[in-house]
Amino acid sequence: xxxGEMSGLKIGQATRDAFGDALKDLGTQYPEIVTVDGDVGNxxxxxxxxxxxxxxxxxxxxxxxxxxxxxxxxASTGKIPVVASFSAFLLxxxxxxxxxxxxxxxxxxxxxxxxxGISIGEDGPSQMGIEDVSLACSLPGMVVIVTADAVSTKAxxxxxxxxxxxxxxxxxxxxxxxxxxxxxxxxIGKANTVREGDDVTIIANGLMVAGAxxxxxxxxxxxxxxxxxxxxxxxxxxxxxxxxxxxETGAIVVAEEHLAHGGLGSAVSMVVSQxxxxxxxxxxxxxxxxxxxxxxxxxxxxxxxxAAIIDAVxxxx
Amino acid sequence: MAAQANALSLEELKEKxxxxxxxxIRMTTEAGxxxxxxxxxxxxxxxxxxxxxxxxxxxQNPTWEGRDRFILSKGHAVPVLYAAMAEAGxxxxxxxxxxxxxxxxxxxxxxxxxxxxxxxxxxxLGQGLSLGIGQALGARLNQNGSNVFVVIGDGEMGExxxxxxxxGAEKYKLGNLTAIIDQNGYQQTGATKDVxxxxxxxxxxxxxxxxxxxxxxxxxxxxxxxxxxASKITDxxxxxxxKTKKGYGILPVLEETGDSNYHGKPxxxxxxxxxxxxxx
Numbered sequence: 001x002x003x004g005e006m007s008g009l010k011i012g013q014a015t016r017d018a019f020g021d022a023l024k025d026l027g028t029q030y031p032e033i034v035t036v037d038g039d040v041g042n043x044x045x046x047x048x049x050x051x052x053x054x055x056x057x058x059x060x061x062x063x064x065x066x067x068x069x070x071x072x073x074x075a076s077t078g079k080i081p082v083v084a085s086f087s088a089f090l091l092x093x094x095x096x097x098x099x100x101x102x103x104x105x106x107x108x109x110x111x112x113x114x115x116x117g118i119s120i121g122e123d124g125p126s127q128m129g130i131e132d133v134s135l136a137c138s139l140p141g142m143v144v145i146v147t148a149d150a151v152s153t154k155a156x157x158x159x160x161x162x163x164x165x166x167x168x169x170x171x172x173x174x175x176x177x178x179x180x181x182x183x184x185x186x187x188i189g190k191a192n193t194v195r196e197g198d199d200v201t202i203i204a205n206g207l208m209v210a211g212a213x214x215x216x217x218x219x220x221x222x223x224x225x226x227x228x229x230x231x232x233x234x235x236x237x238x239x240x241x242x243x244x245x246x247x248e249t250g251a252i253v254v255a256e257e258h259l260a261h262g263g264l265g266s267a268v269s270m271v272v273s274q275x276x277x278x279x280x281x282x283x284x285x286x287x288x289x290x291x292x293x294x295x296x297x298x299x300x301x302x303x304x305x306x307a308a309i310i311d312a313v314x315x316x317x
Numbered sequence: 318m319a320a321q322a323n324a325l326s327l328e329e330l331k332e333k334x335x336x337x338x339x340x341x342i343r344m345t346t347e348a349g350x351x352x353x354x355x356x357x358x359x360x361x362x363x364x365x366x367x368x369x370x371x372x373x374x375x376x377q378n379p380t381w382e383g384r385d386r387f388i389l390s391k392g393h394a395v396p397v398l399y400a401a402m403a404e405a406g407x408x409x410x411x412x413x414x415x416x417x418x419x420x421x422x423x424x425x426x427x428x429x430x431x432x433x434x435x436x437x438x439x440x441x442l443g444q445g446l447s448l449g450i451g452q453a454l455g456a457r458l459n460q461n462g463s464n465v466f467v468v469i470g471d472g473e474m475g476e477x478x479x480x481x482x483x484x485g486a487e488k489y490k491l492g493n494l495t496a497i498i499d500q501n502g503y504q505q506t507g508a509t510k511d512v513x514x515x516x517x518x519x520x521x522x523x524x525x526x527x528x529x530x531x532x533x534x535x536x537x538x539x540x541x542x543x544x545x546x547a548s549k550i551t552d553x554x555x556x557x558x559x560k561t562k563k564g565y566g567i568l569p570v571l572e573e574t575g576d577s578n579y580h581g582k583p584x585x586x587x588x589x590x591x592x593x594x595x596x597x
Binding site for chain 1 (some may be wrong): 364427428430436437438439440441443444447448449450451452453454455457458459463477478481484485488489
C-alpha cells in the first residue's frame with residue numbers, strides 16, 4: 001500500500017527519475033547547464049544528462065566539499081551548475097561550502113538532494129536526509145523546493161533553470177503517486193491547491209502530499225471537508241495561500257517527511273502566528289534518527305501516514 | 318588590457334612592493350583591526366601576479382570575459398589585494414582606507430558581491446582552490462584562454478578540502494590553474510609545523526601529479542621567475558610553494574613587540590610610523 005493508493009492515485013516515477021529525464025531534456029535549451037557530481041550520478045540520475053552531454057559533466061569523486069565549491073566557481077564563469085548528491089551528504093557534509101561558495105556570493109547553482117527522507121528504507125539513517133530542508137532554509141537567498149511527484153518535479157527542474165540564483169531541490173528515492181497531470185501549473189513560490197475543502201487545511205509537500213490526499217478522502221467519509229495544499233516551495237513560502245487557508249478553514253495541519261524543527265511546519269507556523277493564529281498540528285519525523293527497514297514499514301512506524309494526518313486533524317477540529 | 322601592458326621591470330616591481338606594504342600597514346592601522354602580518358608575507362606573490370605581466374585584466378571592465386582570475390583563498394590577507402587593486406586602478410587609495418568600516422565594500426574578508434574585480438568571496442579557509450577549479454573548467458568550456466591563480470595559506474593546507482581539490486584539478490589536467498602557497502610558517506596560535514605539520518608540500522603536491530616549484534617567496538625575482546616557468550606548463554596544474562616570512566618587510570618592528578607572528582592585529586599608530594619609516 002503506497003501513499004495515495006487509498007484515493008485511487010496511480011503510482012508513478014520516483015522524483016529523482018523525473019528530474020534526470022527533465023535535466024537531459026533541458027540540456028539542449030540551456031547550453032550553460034553543467035553537472036557536478038559526487039560519484040553517485042547513477043543514483044541521483046544526473047547520469048542521464050552526463051551520457052547525453054559528457055563534456056559538460058564533471059564527476060568530482062567522493063569529495064563533496066570540493067564538488068560544491070567547484071560548482072560555485074563554474075557559476076562565476078556563467079555556467080548553470082547542477083550539483084547532485086544524496087541530500088544528507090550534500091547538505092550536511094558540504095554545508096559550509098554551500099554557505100560560502102554558493103549562498104553568500106548568491107551563485108546561480110542548482111543543488112539537488114536526492115534520497116531525502118526516511119522512505120529510502122533499508123540503507124538506514126546515515127543515508128536519510130531529514131534535516132536538509134531546515135539547513136537549506138537557513139541560508140539567506142536560498143530557494144527551497146520539495147516536489148511531490150514526477151510531473152511537478154519535471155516542472156520544478158525547468159522552473160529552477162529559468163530562475164536566476166541558488167536553489168535547493170529535494171527529491172526522493174521511491175516511486176510515488178501521481179498528483180498532477182502533464183500541463184498543470186508549477187510556479188516557484190506559489191502553492192498548488194490539490195483538493196478544495198472548508199473545514200481544515202492540510203499543508204504538505206513531498207510524498208506527504210499523497211498522504212494528505214488519502215487523509216482528505218477518508219475525512220470526507222466522516223463529513224470533514226479537508227483542503228489539501230501542496231506547498232512545494234518552502235522558501236519563499238506562499239504567504240497568501242497560508243493566510244487564506246487559515247481564514248477560510250480555521251485550522252491547519254502540516255505534514256512533511258522531515259524533522260520537526262526548521263522544515264515546512266516551522267515555515268507555515270511563522271506565517272500563521274503572525275497573521276491568523278488558528279489551531280495547528282504537525283505530522284513529521286519528530287526529533288529522532290530513524291532506522292533501517294522497508295520504506296512502507298518505516299513510514300508506518302515513524303507516523304508518516306494518512307492515519308497520522310487524520311489524528312492530527314482531529315486534534316485541531 | 319593585455320598582460321604586457323602592465324608588466325613592470327624588476328626594479329619597478331620592487332618599488333611597487335613597498336607601496337603595497339605601506340598601504341597594508343596604513344589601512345589596517347586606520348581600521349584598528351585586520352591581519353597585516355599575513356598580508357605582508359604575500360606581497361611579492363601578489364605584486365608579481367598583478368604587475369609582473371602574468372595576469373590579463375581591465376580595471377575599467379572588471380567582468381571582461383577574457384580576464385584572468387585571482388582568488389585569495391587566505392581571505393584574511395585581503396589588505397594586500399585591496400592595495401594591489403587600488404594600484405591597478407580599480408578604486409582609489411582613499412577608498413581602501415575605509416577598510417572594515419560600516420558601509421564600506423572593503424570588508425574584512427573579500428566579498429565579490431560588493432566589490433567588482435574580486436573573483437571569490439573567501440574567509441572560510443580551504444575553499445579557494447576548489448573555486449579555482451570551477452573557474453578553470455569554466456574557462457576551458459568557454460574557450461576564452463583565461464588563467465586562474467589561487468593564493469593559499471600554509472595553515473590553510475590543514476583543510477581536507479584542499480587535498481580533495483589537489484586530486485580534482487589533476488583529474489582534469491587543468492593547465493590554466495596555478496596555486497601559490499604562501500608558506501609563512503605561522504598560523505593563529507603558533508608555528509604551522511607545531512600546529513599541524515604536513516612535511517614537504519612539494520613532495521606531497523607533486524605526488525598528486527602537479528608541476529611544483531619551491532622558491533623564496535619574498536624574493537621578487539624568484540617569484541617572477543617561478544611564475545614565468547609555470548606559465549609555460551599547460552598540460553597539468555601548477556603549484557608554487559613560496560617560502561615567506563609573516564610580516565616580511567617590517568620584521569624588526571614586529572620582533573620588538575615580542576610577538577613576531579603578530580597574527581590578526583593591526584599595528585598601533587606608533588608602531589605603524591616605525592614600520593613606514595623602516596620601509597622608506
